[in-house]
Amino acid sequence: MNPLEMTDGDFNRVRTRKNRKKREFALERTTGKNDWIRFLPIIILLVVWEILGRINITSRAMFPPFSDVLKEFFVLLRNRVLIVNFEASLFRVIAGFVWGSLLGILMGIVIGWNRFIDRVLSPIISILYPIPALGWLPILMLWIGINNMLPITIIFICSFFPVCYNTVCGIKNVDPNYVRVARTLGASKVKIVVRVLFPLALPNIFTGLRLESGMAWRVIIAAEMVAIPTGIGALMMRAESLIRMDIIIICLLILSVMTFLFERGFLYLERRVVKWR
């Protein structure tokens, strides 16, 4: 069929056919005969963990079997200890991450677009960017004190610089000829930023968001372990002082799952938003 004569229906049919083939191939890869193999290592790990925990290589308190950890997980859920601490961490991550990312994207767009601001701010950002987020902890403890704002600010810093940096890169990587075309088509500066530069920088921005959303969870746990009395990190530190290995393992598993979910969430969002790729 001549592509020039294809109607939208034809095109969509061809596209659907192609997509179906892709999906079939993907299904074969993920849910086909070999699907169980993907879970096999995890199952083996859990079985080995359970056996090692039960044969008491060391004390059961130091190395609890998986079943004990699972039991304790439900206990912590029932008495709401886990829920309260998880909610505290989740709120801090979301609040810090949302503000840090929004401001990072905004600042990144301004720096990427305006050469003067780029020259003024880029050296400052280059100096501050390499400082690890937790490095700010002592200063912020003295400035803010130990309250909810402290971890939120830490997450804000943790998200702001990388997201800003990725946005600047994204904007600068857009071929300047797109801007020229937009100008010849009468677009204002604001419209060029909103309709051309920002959308074309989105893949870069999403890379920053995806990586930093995971990083935010790692940092919050660390910050709570060091300085904050509530949250998953703090729960972990209390468990350590009570030699409750099962609770520590639960906290670590929660960190792992949340990091995975946030990163996957942004990957999904990127595919939905940047659908033109």
Added chain:
Amino acid sequence: MEVELKGVSNFILNNVNLKIANGEFFALLGPNGAGKTTLLNVISGLTSYEGNVLYDGVAVDDVPVEERGISYLFQELYLFPNMTVYENIAFGLRNKRVTRKEKIPDVDGRVWDVLRLLKIENLRNRYPVHLSGGEKQRVALARALAVRPSILLLDEPFKSIDEATSRYLREEVRDIQEKLELTTIYVVHEISQLEGMPVRVAVLIDGKIRLIGSVQDVYFDSQDEAVLDFVGKPNILRVNSREESDSGFIEAVWGKGVILIPKYKCENNSKITKLAISPWDVRILPLHPESVKGLRVNVFSGRILRVELESAVFRITVGIGSEVVIANLPRVVFERMRLNEGNEVVITFDMEKVRVYQ
């Protein structure tokens, strides 16, 4: 709109003076790096320059590109990948204003007009990533035409597609340009792309305009060494008559033989007086003239009069009756053919490469 450049100079251009009439299809020809794109950028206001650019006699040097009323089709097209075909075309319309506060009414209707004009209605919901090369060219052209510009600038937009589609699109652009009476400046780097187009051409080399005239003038009447080097100092063949063959070719009688020319190369029914063929497009066949005896069409037997070596190229002068034709052969090919002065050879021409002067 009439476009005039007065003493335009910048980092590439050197005192360019040019006047393009209202509604004219004007071609800008030159090798890579000659300054063709820069000249378009000057006309559109995308680059700085000294001198003056006038639209309809009014200097627009201080008018920003957004307000010049031009449409610019870049070499790489630059369709916005994040917008569908429809949105790409509507983009310019949504930016333009009738008055300072009033936007263009009926954007949708105007998008549909150009979609129909370019016959791309079926592509409207696709993203550029799902378009073929030819489709992209049409969409970019539609986007440029939708804003109803006063001047259309085309920077080799059909360079990256196959010759057949490119020729078809060039003719389509010409049709639309004539229909809309749109002042159009079309940049090309090969004169073959202007074949059969009765347009004015400016040859731009090293930032300077060397010649302004018709395509034929560039081939047949240029005395400028730089222009001749660029188009390749052709063999000029004086032909006697012209007949239309049954197969749709034009027969031009040259010497004792006939050269067949594709019909599209001839602009109208007027007489053909001269043909031009580059020495690179003359083929020498190491055959004895006896082996082609009786063949009259595009095959000529002659004798090698002179062989000269110029860098890695052999320049071979072949006498055919009272006529002389020069052919270029790369050194490797020449040595393989073992040709010498005085040898009898057969020559033929690549029909597609023959230029016609009427």
